[in-house]
Amino acid sequence: MAEYLSPGVYVEEFDSGAAPLEGASTSTAGFIGLAQRGEIEGLPQLVTSVADFHRIFGSYLSENAFGDYRFLSYAVEHFFLNGGARAFVMRVAPSDAKLANNQSASNKESSILNIQSKNPGAWGNQVRIAVVPSSKAKTQIYEILGDAEQSKQYRVKNNAGFNVGDVVAFEANGEKQYNKIVSSQDNIIELETPLEGGEAVIDQNLLPAKVLTTSEFTMHVFYGDEAETFERMSLNVSAANHIEKVMARSNIVKVQDISGGGSGAVAPFEVISGQEETAGKYQIALSGGSDGSVANLSASDFMGQDRGPGKRTGIQAFIDNDFVSIMAVPGVTDPNVQLALVAHCENLGSRFAVLDIPRDKTKVTDVMTHRNIFDSQYAAMYNPWLQVFDPLDKRNIYIPPSGSMVGIYARSDNTRGVHKAPANEVVRGVVGLDCQYNKGEQDILNPQGVNLIRQFAGQGIRVWGARTCSSNGLWKYINVRRLFIFLEESIRNGTNWVVFEPNDEQLWARVQRTIDAFLTRVWRDGALTGSSPGEAFYINIGRSTMTQDDIDNGRLICVIGVAPVKPAEFVIFRITQKTREE
Structure with a gap:
């Protein structure tokens, strides 16, 4: 309470209405897979375009080298092509992938500086560094x-x-x-x-x-079209312009000064190059980088390890990310990896997994063998693989559908809303399918939660299924599960102000007004059934939901019921012959 100690006019602000509650984002994707370059531990990197992805993670991978593990770049490309706008990407690398470095017998600077590529991969072998003398004062x-x-x-x-x-x-x-x-x-x-x-x-x-x-030196670092310049650095460990401190900002290389500071009164350029400053420039080339091999790639690389904050890898790296709501590991159909992804989504309860089926499993019995491994309301499965143009080999290839589907999820969310089933949508950028299923085959697969992508005459290639991998009939539709994720995350994010407030009738009324205003807006957007808000949802809070023991132990309990819209999966027109007597 404010203090009034001296005479005067006091102006005070107070909240008279419900606090606004903003809807959570549902269209941010998360991808895990192999890439040319990029960090393999830490936080996933945000990309907002295909060019952004190629700048951070490199271009397409070779089919001969990586086979069915190479599809991350294609999946991200088709995610943006199908309407996605934001994605977080985590790179995975084989255990034998190596950093490029300058530690060769012919390099004079190898005993002074340990220069390595920022992350593993053969890309580091193309890094070139130019050292020139400079002075700061x-x-x-x-x-x-x-x-x-x-x-x-x-x-x-x-x-x-x-x-x-x-x-x-x-x-x-x-x-x-x-x-x-x-x-x-x-x-x-x-x-x-x-x-x-x-x-x-x-x-x-x-x-x-x-x-x-x-006496200092400047380093120019080049990789492809990227160029970085770090000016007026020194080998003086105590100085702010010491090479390790300055080069920590580099996105291409990391540098360690191993000179020990014992070079004496010698120009740093001469210490590094073995040449006098009059030489003007000294070139350094990195070598020894390797992408590793598929033979050294295992399910555990994608599942990742939890080494603590900032050190997590694979799927585990997304524990630190609060923005992602749809996840995929494109082309990786190992049940261990997919089960780990589904478990990750179930444990967090705030994201949804999109799964691929192995390309060689096209027969109904084979598809069902893979489908029967899963039972989760936080995952959906799509088949068959999609035929697209490969910019690398300049020919058509088949890619897994998960990247395109995540893009369609985002597109549907942004154009219609998360309550609209991401189905009966055209798959952009696809020229064909690996196989074509007919109605009889879909009659078997659809009730089991396998969503097919089919080609219809005059209608292009469309997603023709909207079911989760759950055996629970309440959660068999993707849009219902994702609508509840949206509601739960929105309410969780928008009610932090309630924590530690006095747990009394005044607070209960404010909470009810806040959630009522939010759910009314959701109902008006068409996400809830009913001709009025009262038919669409209810909110119970107060003595009917809390005992004195709950209040004494600091618990505020609010019970919310909503009636989600369900997709019109089966459209039935019953037609009969009209007679004159009728």
């Missing part, structure tokens, strides 16, 4: 403090940029002599050894001919 010497021949202290015009431990060069008459800074304060610099020349080092002219400069 220069000044002129005004006075020698003490004996001109023996003193190491010099009063300079400006000591800004001259740090303890920096290598400096005194240049006069085209010649340089190198030294090291012991102290630098109040325009007085103390060097490791006296400068040669005595009083001759002093230059008080307005345009000095003799200057004291710091």
